[in-house]
Amino acid sequence: MRQSKVFELIKLKFPQVSEEDLTKAVIVPQELLPAVANYLKGQDLSFDNLHCITAVDRLERIELVYIFYSFKNRQQAIVKVYLPIDAAEVESLTKFYRSADWFEREVYDLFGVKFLNHPNLARILNPQDWKGYPLRKNYTNPNLIRKP
Amino acid sequence: MAITEQIPGAEFIHKLPGGPVVLASTEKIFKWAKSSSLWPLTFGLACCAIEMIAAGASRFDIDRFGAGVFRASPRQCDVMIVAGTISVKMGECVKLLYEQMPEPKYVMALGNCAISGGIFYYDTYSVVKGTESLGIPVDVYIPGCPPRPENLFFGLMKLQEIVRKERHAAK
Ligand code: SF4
Numbered sequence: 001m002r003q004s005k006v007f008e009l010i011k012l013k014f015p016q017v018s019e020e021d022l023t024k025a026v027i028v029p030q031e032l033l034p035a036v037a038n039y040l041k042g043q044d045l046s047f048d049n050l051h052c053i054t055a056v057d058r059l060e061r062i063e064l065v066y067i068f069y070s071f072k073n074r075q076q077a078i079v080k081v082y083l084p085i086d087a088a089e090v091e092s093l094t095k096f097y098r099s100a101d102w103f104e105r106e107v108y109d110l111f112g113v114k115f116l117n118h119p120n121l122a123r124i125l126n127p128q129d130w131k132g133y134p135l136r137k138n139y140t141n142p143n144l145i146r147k148p
Numbered sequence: 149m150a151i152t153e154q155i156p157g158a159e160f161i162h163k164l165p166g167g168p169v170v171l172a173s174t175e176k177i178f179k180w181a182k183s184s185s186l187w188p189l190t191f192g193l194a195c196c197a198i199e200m201i202a203a204g205a206s207r208f209d210i211d212r213f214g215a216g217v218f219r220a221s222p223r224q225c226d227v228m229i230v231a232g233t234i235s236v237k238m239g240e241c242v243k244l245l246y247e248q249m250p251e252p253k254y255v256m257a258l259g260n261c262a263i264s265g266g267i268f269y270y271d272t273y274s275v276v277k278g279t280e281s282l283g284i285p286v287d288v289y290i291p292g293c294p295p296r297p298e299n300l301f302f303g304l305m306k307l308q309e310i311v312r313k314e315r316h317a318a319k
Contacts, residue, residue, distance in 0.1 A: 126237070
């Protein structure tokens with residue numbers, strides 16, 4: 001199945017989604033994410049593996065990037081969710097994919113995205129009492145020396 | 149005579165009628181013995197540790213300098229070779245290990261990361277800027293990224309020199 005075919009199938013079911021020009025990723029509105037994930041995991045597409053979650057700080061928004069993989073069809077699908085930077089909250093996918101647990105904790109730790117209904121949203125890499133989210137563009141820390 | 153000059157501590161051996169005798173102050177002998185038997189801590193943090201491991205293996209053989217007994221507990225060591233990048237989280241652990249070592253203790257900073265943060269000096273939130281910024285005094289700095297085992301040996305010989313020149317043998 002081609003990537004464009006995957007997009008068409010998702011578009012058929014959820015008309016609100018769109019396609020990003022450069023990356024051909026599927027852009028999903030924030031509130032639809034659990035439903036889309038459920039659909040991706042289901043019989044039609046069988047994306048049985050959540051491969052990776054990461055995020056990009058674009059200053060005015062945070063882009064969450066989900067990479068799904070289907071072992072059956074040997075294919076991956078990239079889903080993006082745009083979040084406003086001052087209210088970066090999205091539903092957790094731990095209900096559908098258990099691998100989401102640690103991925104979401106990592107994104108929370110480094111980008112400060114809150115995953116709602118996550119079973120244990122604690123920092124995973126930095127010390128528990130760490131302040132701030134280091135991979136945000138506006139992060140500062142007395143120990144962090146910017147290259148002149 | 150040429151051979152005895154090459155062995156460490158040769159300056160203590162004097163030839164007198166009846167055979168060679170060792171003649172020195174006990175303090176000198178003590179320091180010489182201490183410098184020839186350093187016990188490093190089994191402790192590596194990043195890529196520089198690989199060089200330290202190579203130095204410990206047969207090809208380079210750190211045992212030639214009497215510093216080959218890597219101990220797995222800080223309580224049995226007197227040299228800490230800080231080999232690698234110290235992350236903020238690991239920094240607490242390094243401090244704890246240093247505190248646990250009995251006196252006399254020496255610290256060698258192996259590699260740029262352990263000296264100053266190295267390539268992680270700029271734009272990194274998670275790396276400590278060198279061993280000294282943790283409040284641990286460093287006796288020998290060995291620059292390089294990574295330093296070769298020979299550099300480590302050079303540093304080790306410098307450390308032996310420091311130990312031999314100490315004011316009090318029982319530091
Ligand atoms: S100095 Fe270079 S080789 Fe050594 S730990 Fe740092 S980055 Fe690795």
